Amino acid sequence: MTQDKLDLLIDLHQPNPRQGPGGDAQTELALRLTGLDPAAPLTVADIGCGTGAATLALARLLPQAQITAVDFLPPFLTTLQQRNKAAGVADQVTPLAASMSELPFADAQFDLLWSEGAIYNMGFENGVKNWRRFLKPGGVLVASELTWTTNTRPVELQAFWDAAYSEVATAADKIRVLERHGYSPLGYFVLPETCWRDAYYRPLQAGFNDFLCRHGNSEAARALVAEHEQEIALYEANSMYFGYGVYVARRITFPQTSHLFP
Template structure:
């Protein structure tokens, strides 16, 4: 999938929630962090800056990884941040590698409960799993966190209309300009079409898109 700078700028507006969630973690010294489904690294780079640690981002999309690597060079972060083209279904990291496993916007693919089960082994003892996901998709799982080997350390609830007012609406405002600018770029037009469909979905059913960061401690 092509990466468009205008969308990246809008996405960056959400970093304030990534920051808020990260700051809920206890102070970790040079932590090892894994960001699953990192895209072009918008949250991953923020996590690297906030933590001062070693960060690995994985994503299946080569264009995202290429853009991520470009930013790492630009920001002089390539010595402690790596971008890997890898599917979340094929992670072979040894057990207990990471202090923090982070994921924004990809858990829908695998499911909340499955991600908790499969990613637990990657965490060090007392490590943290932080997932940004839809509130209505986790309600049945949260009461069973202890059975799944976690305790809920904290939650950052986004404003009810955050995805609409801070993401889809600003994109909508730019849409005509973007469609014109990228009129000869088939990949960009495909991506913009995808955003239009998502926007319609969010507009129709906004209560489904109330999201939160769930900060879960491995116990």
């Protein structure tokens, strides 16, 4: 991706409350499935936090937690800090500009790793495998991931996602990945369509005209809007076949004599 396109993407998405599908109610549901004590002084990392929709929800739901909010785009973190301050949770949240594939964390640093709509950037299997060491024994991972919600789907849709993100798979396949890499699944659910349409796509579409005006209706800006409109149309026509699955899994603790996992 060129820097110019990245800058356009930042400008398009930064004003919006979410940079991907999700919802506060679904964040709360996933947190309940972790079984963690919400009143405990937990250590949390929100990886790929964007402008902080999930971070803010977690700070509200976990009032004693210390949250590290990670994104590789500093402008998103600037907006996150502004929202943290407005919500009165700035003392709970530490922003960190870093790549999710090169996280500067210590082994067994966190009780909870959270990633809504972002783990695909390094691949689901690569993410769950490499992030596991940052969890304390018995710590919990929560990640939402593109998932087939039916066993069969149109050939052209399969071909599109195979080309765009080859790791798209059913929930059963994703759970097997978690189990293969030292996790015990605790829960799974699919984000409802409102998390796509109302929470993500409609605010995004509402900003298209202002975005185009800010960039003089340039060819690059129009091409980016067209890409997003194509994505929206793809989801609208095929939402019965795919969505975001939310996966909740605990890091398994093995005896010291085991050499299965670090």
